[in-house]
Amino acid sequence: YVPQKFPLRGFTCVAPFWTDIDTREGGDLYYREIVDQETLNLIANEIRQAFVEYVNFRPSFAFVATWYKVAAFKSNDLLRNTFQTIVASNGRYSFTIFNYDRLEWAKNPGANVYAQAGFNAGDGIIYSILDGSFTQDVVLLSNKSNIGVPGKWIFKIDQETITDGGCNSNGFLTFNPRIVSFIGNEDVEVSGPCFNLNDYVTLYFENSDSKPANCIVLDRTR
Numbered sequence: 285y286v287p288q289k290f291p292l293r294g295f296t297c298v299a300p301f302w303t304d305i306d307t308r309e310g311g312d313l314y315y316r317e318i319v320d321q322e323t324l325n326l327i328a329n330e331i332r333q334a335f336v337e338y339v340n341f342r343p344s345f346a347f348v349a350t351w352y353k354v355a356a357f358k359s360n361d362l363l364r365n366t367f368q369t370i371v372a373s374n375g376r377y378s379f380t381i382f383n384y385d386r387l388e389w390a391k392n393p394g395a396n397v398y399a400q401a402g403f404n405a406g407d408g409i410i411y412s413i414l415d416g417s418f419t420q421d422v423v424l425l426s427n428k429s430n431i432g433v434p435g436k437w438i439f440k441i442d443q444e445t446i447t448d449g450g451c452n453s454n455g456f457l458t459f460n461p462r463i464v465s466f467i468g469n470e471d472v473e474v475s476g477p478c479f480n481l482n483d484y485v486t487l488y489f490e491n492s493d494s495k496p497a498n499c500i501v502l503d504r505t506r
Contacts, residue, residue: 285357287400290413296406298441300369300382301422303399304357304392311354311364318346318372327372331379334431334438334449336458336475336505341379343372356392363388367426373442379449382437384426390419398422403439403446412439412446432504450478450505475505 285304307313318324328342335341348371353364368383382401391398399422402413414437416422426435431450438449458475474487485499 286395286397287418289400289418290402290404290411291408292404292406292411293408294406295404297404298369298371298380299400299402299404300367300384301351301365301387301399301401301425303390303397304395305351305354305365306357306359306392307354309355309357309359310362312352313349313354314352315347315349318348318370324372327370327381330381330436331372331438331449333503333505335379335440335447338377339458339460339475341377342374343379344374346370346372356389357395358393359389360393361389365389376442377440378442380439380441382425382439384435384437387423387426390422401425403441410444410446473502473506474499477505479504479506 287299287302305311318327324343324346327346331343332339332341348368350368352366354366355364365387366385367387368385370381370383372379372381380403398418398420400413400417401422402411402417404411414425415428416424425437429435430437430439430448440447440449457477460473460475461470464470464472479485479501481501483501485501487497487499489496
């Protein structure tokens with residue numbers, strides 16, 4: 285019931301908001317496996333937008349858990365938290381989405397310790413803690429994001445390093461489609477760095493006689 289700071293041995297978890305929640309004081313917990321293709325496609329689209337290098341990712345499995353207007357243990361007020369976790373995988377790559385709708389309380393009277401959000405692999409080595417954990421600022425997760433959408437956080441969790449979603453300025457550019465006709469005149473989406481909608485972007489081709497291509501910014505990553 286009392287959150288302990290990661291990393292921890294022998295305890296593997298995905299923790300969107302680890303604290304002492306008591307639905308007897310208010311709220312509900314819902315969870316289910318996602319099996320319908322329409323919902324899997326919606327999840328895949330969110331992940332692909334956050335990780336443009338996985339443009340072909342399609343999950344074969346997803347699990348969602350939602351804490352709806354839940355109260356803290358021994359709470360004597362009307363403060364409630366609503367948040368959600370989605371874990372999706374295709375058997376090779378795995379991702380987690382944290383959705384924070386509203387966070388009104390950060391700790392409960394029983395434990396008197398602020399909540400922790402993050403991941404723990406259970407080996408005492410691999411872990412990740414979201415900013416604000418163990419402080420009152422943990423409630424600000426509903427206002428912040430690692431992909432530019434307040435309250436939404438997306439992570440890649442299948443390697444030794446937990447990777448944040450969102451655009452970047454250090455990785456490789458991604459082209460879709462990778463191959464176009466010799467004649468040309470096809471639309472190509474270039475993803476990778478962060479863009480602003482008013483940016484002027486020009487694509488230059490190294491070691492080529494092709495003229496530079498003036499681009500249109502579609503969103504933050506394309």
